[in-house]
Amino acid sequence: MSACAEHEPLLRLLHSGAAASALRRLLDTHGGAAAALAAGRRDWASHGVDAVACTALLRPDAAALARSLSWLEAPTHHLLGWGDAAYPPLLRRIASPPAMLFVAGDADLLWRPTVAIVGSRTATAGGRVNAGHFAAALARAGLCIGSGLAAGIDAAAHQATLDAGGMTVAVLGTGPDIAYPARHRALMARIAEAGAVVSEHPPGTQPLRTHFPSRNRILVGLSLGIVVVEAAIRSGALITARLAGDAGREVFALPGSIHNPMARGCHRLIREGAALVETPTEVAETLAPLVRDLVRGLRGELASCPVEPEREAAGLPDLPDINRLWEALGHDPTGMDELLDRSGLTAAAVSSMLLALELEGRVAAEHGRYSRIGV
Incomplete structure (x- = not known):
């Protein structure tokens, strides 16, 4: 699926002007923006989308959608939806989290x-x-x-x-x-x-x-x-x-x-x-x-199982995905995109694991590039 095809349903929801709480309910119920859009006006209203926003969902502002899609074409521009694995976990816990976020950068x-x-x-x-x-x-x-x-x-x-x-x-x-x-x-x-x-x-x-x-x-x-x-x-x-x-x-x-x-x-x-x-x-x-609790929580979201004895003896983290990331890391600074390609892991998983490794003193981070410390 192209980036435009992936983003357009989310953008249509956002550009409708519906309250973030209503959009979160729609996304939770239907599992994604495309399914939420297909549900129809009666379903939208039942989730708290007001009449003006329902009309905007039926007749989206083409110019506004095009502007947002154009902005998202840049490789460092991102749209994080409520249902995305990359949505920041701490932000989910506040009383009124946004339904989606635009991010320029990392x-x-x-x-x-x-x-x-x-x-x-x-x-x-x-x-x-x-x-x-x-x-x-x-x-x-x-x-x-x-x-x-x-x-x-x-x-x-x-x-x-x-x-x-x-x-x-x-x-x-x-x-x-x-x-x-x-x-x-x-x-x-x-x-x-x-x-x-x-x-x-x-x-x-x-x-x-x-x-x-x-x-x-x-x-x-x-x-x-x-x-x-x-x-x-x-x-x-x-x-x-x-x-x-x-x-x-x-x-x-x-x-x-x-x-x-x-x-x-x-x-x-x-x-x-x-x-x-x-x-x-x-x-x-x-x-x-609080930092230690956050790291433990992020690591707890990853499936764990015992590692091979030689890895345990080497003192490496006890998560198989971290072992894959460790193999992808070298002593020369490596960017996030290359780590994703080498490890085959998601950006959210790699980010949380890099954080854990960095706080444990096993990874150095500088200007968005990462390298091993020690063996």
Whole structure:
């Protein structure tokens, strides 16, 4: 099946404007987008698709579909549907996960342990320095850094992570092809090349005020915890922090001067129970058990059986698929596409196993290429 044929049913569902909850129910019931589309108007309505969306499903916007299909023709552009094995597992667990995601860049990063760094768009110079310091240090510790590409703290976190050679994910409130603010177009392109740009909105979607709280829930859903660097009392960063608390994520806040209005939101979060942190190490140490739990959970999704005695003696992981991946790896850095070809495994499986091997100190990762450490 061609990429266009595979994506078009999902895109028709998305472009209908139906609520994500209704689309998830349709996909769960019918097992795929094509079957959901074939079910008909009465079935759509029974799953919560409103009348306007039902009409849009019957008479799709050809121009909008063509724009999305054209965007997906790029080899580094992806569409992850609710039923896809590659859909990020942590994101599935939030109260209102998106029915599908557009991703520019490395979609496998959405499986990695991530910490979100957020804060004021009008951050102070000191706030930007702190955001960059935390981002670079946590990235060097192996965590992926998530943020929202906004001015101020977000941009500082993304930039510092890239400069440190780390992994970063930008979650947008626009389509995956629209930088907001526009002056961050070059930064967004750099993130798409070295990390991942994510949106639940189709290409061409312009920034709307209502999109950004919705964007924040995705950032929270992809993250194990969130660090608020600077925030006013009334700010999007505080909304994001409260979403994180509601989702059971760790919430950290940096204290500041009592004379800095951008510190007052952080002080309120601390009074409400957020962890006061002064160093990146405090964040990394708190998240370490959650990272281990995440890795165990990902590995638990893979079928296990005993390995040959010589592999056990060599100390290799006890999963047969990891043995296949280990054989595919060499001491020279190897890209993901080549590993998929050599191993015959799915991208989602390889990504989770590489994460486990990397955290065990058996694999080195640099700029999207992987190599063995040791024998």
